[in-house]
Amino acid sequence: MTQTVAFTVNGRPVSVAAAHEQTPLLDVLRNDLRLTGTRFGCGLEQCGCCVVLIDGKPEKSCTRSIDSVAGCDVTTIEGIGTPERPHPLQQAFLEEQAGQCGYCLSGIIISAKALLDRDASPSRAEIARALDDNICRCGAHNRILRAVEKAAARLREGWRA
Amino acid sequence: MTPALPSMLADNPRLDRWVNFTAPGQVAISTGRVEIGQGVLTAMAQIAAEELDVAVERIEIRSGDTDVTPNEGYTAGSQSMQAGGVALRQACADVRALFLNHAARLLGCTKAELTVHDGRILRAGEPTDHDYWSLATSVVLATEAAGTAPRKPLSEYTVVGRDTARLDLPAKLFGQPAFIHDMNLDGMAHARVVRQPNRGATLVSVDEEAIRRAARGQIAFVRDGNFLAIVGDNETAVEAAAAAATDHVVWRGAERPASLQQEATWLLQRPAVDRIIGEPAAAEPLRGLQTLEATYTRPHLAHASIGPSCGLAIYKDEHLTVWTHCQGVFPLRAALARALRLDPSVISVRHVQGPGCYGHNGADDAATDAAVIALQMPGRAIRVRWRRQEEFAFEPVSPAMVVKVRAKIDEAGHPLDWTTEIWSGTHQGRPGGGANLLAAEALPNPPPVPAPIDVPETVGGGATRNAEPLYDIPAKRIVHHLVTEVPRRTSALRGLGAMPNVFALECFTDELAERAGKDPVEYRLAQLSDPRARAVIERVAAMADWSAQQSRQANRGKGIGFARYKNRAAYAAVVVELEVEDSIRLLHAWCAADVGLAVNPDAVVNQLEGGMIQSASWVLKEQVRFDNATAGPIDWQGYPVLRFSEIPEIEIELLHAETDVPLGAGEATAGPTAAAIGNAVSRALGVRIRDLPLTRERIMAMLLAQ
Numbered sequence: 072m073t074q075t076v077a078f079t080v081n082g083r084p085v086s087v088a089a090a091h092e093q094t095p096l097l098d099v100l101r102n103d104l105r106l107t108g109t110r111f112g113c114g115l116e117q118c119g120c121c122v123v124l125i126d127g128k129p130e131k132s133c134t135r136s137i138d139s140v141a142g143c144d145v146t147t148i149e150g151i152g153t154p155e156r157p158h159p160l161q162q163a164f165l166e167e168q169a170g171q172c173g174y175c176l177s178g179i180i181i182s183a184k185a186l187l188d189r190d191a192s193p194s195r196a197e198i199a200r201a202l203d204d205n206i207c208r209c210g211a212h213n214r215i216l217r218a219v220e221k222a223a224a225r226l227r228e229g230w231r232a
Numbered sequence: 233m234t235p236a237l238p239s240m241l242a243d244n245p246r247l248d249r250w251v252n253f254t255a256p257g258q259v260a261i262s263t264g265r266v267e268i269g270q271g272v273l274t275a276m277a278q279i280a281a282e283e284l285d286v287a288v289e290r291i292e293i294r295s296g297d298t299d300v301t302p303n304e305g306y307t308a309g310s311q312s313m314q315a316g317g318v319a320l321r322q323a324c325a326d327v328r329a330l331f332l333n334h335a336a337r338l339l340g341c342t343k344a345e346l347t348v349h350d351g352r353i354l355r356a357g358e359p360t361d362h363d364y365w366s367l368a369t370s371v372v373l374a375t376e377a378a379g380t381a382p383r384k385p386l387s388e389y390t391v392v393g394r395d396t397a398r399l400d401l402p403a404k405l406f407g408q409p410a411f412i413h414d415m416n417l418d419g420m421a422h423a424r425v426v427r428q429p430n431r432g433a434t435l436v437s438v439d440e441e442a443i444r445r446a447a448r449g450q451i452a453f454v455r456d457g458n459f460l461a462i463v464g465d466n467e468t469a470v471e472a473a474a475a476a477a478t479d480h481v482v483w484r485g486a487e488r489p490a491s492l493q494q495e496a497t498w499l500l501q502r503p504a505v506d507r508i509i510g511e512p513a514a515a516e517p518l519r520g521l522q523t524l525e526a527t528y529t530r531p532h533l534a535h536a537s538i539g540p541s542c543g544l545a546i547y548k549d550e551h552l553t554v555w556t557h558c559q560g561v562f563p564l565r566a567a568l569a570r571a572l573r574l575d576p577s578v579i580s581v582r583h584v585q586g587p588g589c590y591g592h593n594g595a596d597d598a599a600t601d602a603a604v605i606a607l608q609m610p611g612r613a614i615r616v617r618w619r620r621q622e623e624f625a626f627e628p629v630s631p632a633m634v635v636k637v638r639a640k641i642d643e644a645g646h647p648l649d650w651t652t653e654i655w656s657g658t659h660q661g662r663p664g665g666g667a668n669l670l671a672a673e674a675l676p677n678p679p680p681v682p683a684p685i686d687v688p689e690t691v692g693g694g695a696t697r698n699a700e701p702l703y704d705i706p707a708k709r710i711v712h713h714l715v716t717e718v719p720r721r722t723s724a725l726r727g728l729g730a731m732p733n734v735f736a737l738e739c740f741t742d743e744l745a746e747r748a749g750k751d752p753v754e755y756r757l758a759q760l761s762d763p764r765a766r767a768v769i770e771r772v773a774a775m776a777d778w779s780a781q782q783s784r785q786a787n788r789g790k791g792i793g794f795a796r797y798k799n800r801a802a803y804a805a806v807v808v809e810l811e812v813e814d815s816i817r818l819l820h821a822w823c824a825a826d827v828g829l830a831v832n833p834d835a836v837v838n839q840l841e842g843g844m845i846q847s848a849s850w851v852l853k854e855q856v857r858f859d860n861a862t863a864g865p866i867d868w869q870g871y872p873v874l875r876f877s878e879i880p881e882i883e884i885e886l887l888h889a890e891t892d893v894p895l896g897a898g899e900a901t902a903g904p905t906a907a908a909i910g911n912a913v914s915r916a917l918g919v920r921i922r923d924l925p926l927t928r929e930r931i932m933a934m935l936l937a938q
Contacts, residue, residue, distance in 0.1 A: 108407020172269030173404030
């Protein structure tokens, strides 16, 4: 029953032998590929902790079956920047100290990246709406919104992603 | 007279429990306090760096490990700076003094000639051959703190009191392994527990074949009494099996709370332990005085942490090691020893960061689950991760509360006699307190049900927390009914009784002001002599342009709420502006707070704001609802919380306090925010709603009833 699925993660081609075709992408990322930056929150597509980009679109990975990403290009939080070369979003989140427990941040940064990729100048309200599928339980919302605004401004100024 | 040691230092007097110079150029600092999303470890690093005169970058923090760190009980109650930080500060001052004494002997000079710069010892400002690390082998830290070393004066602080970036944040922003969920031990097995629905429920049968089919992969069952777990190498298979298991196990004696039990008023007719705290009621009625009364309620609340609980354990060479994101590794070790009938000396409990923790959630239980399974599978590392449904259904909830406030008022409308009467389940359901670990109740020969207790007033109280108004009222008392029969396990959630009590007290204060025809801010100030309390109220009124609100807009209003947390920690006053049509839209919130010494001001502001937003979510949306079929909500649809689009603009100011005494801040804004919202809604609608949450349904019902 083992299912071998080939796709791309953060620009690297991978081939994964999953237990079966319904194996959630999140389990494959965390347990097979040891990319634990994408967090498990609910497994019900309700909280946004597990959002990744699939062919550029923000998708919840907790219920997304592995066979459905065959041939796709998946981007996770590990793929958008590093401490040495942070993505402007990550840099802005650091500067704004945008987070408390930080468990929601991977999903939020990926959702924000998807927004900024399609709209370079979102209003504060549009950023908030884009993040409404992501729950932050600690109350760091305003810092997060400020950080996304800051990153958007810098990307417009030509900062490299 | 020798000053008293800070209590945490008295409990853990050995200096090497706090400070060690093992690696060159580094300072190993140990704290019993743990990171639960509040930034405490960064603040501890600042405190140690300041008092030892070393760069923050040299500090290596170890926290919450029964093998190495001081035992500071729980990281709870906004006590980390007020108790833990103060203890670490004195320990570091003592350590610095020991090194300077030793250096003075070696250099043949007086200690007064010596200073420390980034760990190097200077004489009259000039370098010597000595530093902490070169002297570390000859200065004995395996000694008890004297607590007599002078601490650095406030005026010389360069690290404490400055905004400092959180040490833990980068790993979380770059997706590095940061949480207990991300741990991967050699040969680790994944596990899920098929939960006993309630104490006393008996596992009658398990259709293992059906569960195996659902797993679509190799799984094994671990069973001991009414404890049933599914274990396997592949987490996907284990999760699928656990999801299916509920339909394939039969329990006898399973109980579900009824929907009528979800209302706080259900508590009124239940058995209770009654107490009166404060002035006895006047024997004779105070003649000529009017008595006013109002009753406020708040339902059960969930912690609803963003991630479900997780625990890891391994039992190897007759030693049990447990990894947990709980608030107290030492209390958990004691509880594990009792539940598993082991000696505490064969158990190590280590804290690893988890998703945001606001009190006693499922973390202790998940760790215990892992320990129970590990004991059955010696040598095998076990990882238990609760399911979202499990977290909602089995984490302890914050108890529903009914708060009745009664005041006798004078001609000017000010209270002369005040009674707060409370009905509540316990806020102290921690293992080793008033409750057992879940797994312990499922194992054979479960421990007896402990007698219900609540948090004593000496440490701030549970249901009685902030039940006494800070206003100048000649006679005040609390009548506390500790309800002993509740529909769900209840325990500590951020602020315990402070939020429902401050909501009741401060809403009632507004009702009294309105009755007296006075402005709510002026009314409060007229009966408040504590200058720090007055200062935060005056400041927040200025920030919110309070006096301009006389020209009222329809359906729009501002409200104020104030409290000094526990009447002994941080002062906070909050103003909220909102709009009500059929539901509430928060527009703007302001907060002025006095937290004494703010070790990391930016982190304090972050905590105060987080408390405001969480409280707003509680007030507008949250209630653990029972539907006769489940023990509460099972997902975020059944337990909605505030989302990004619903968050108001927030401005926070810390009032400057010329003091080196920190006042616990993390829980200070929840009560004032709840009251400010309640008061603003009353202003906007012209009608008072005293029952939380302030949902659309409740507002519509109230307006229709008019």
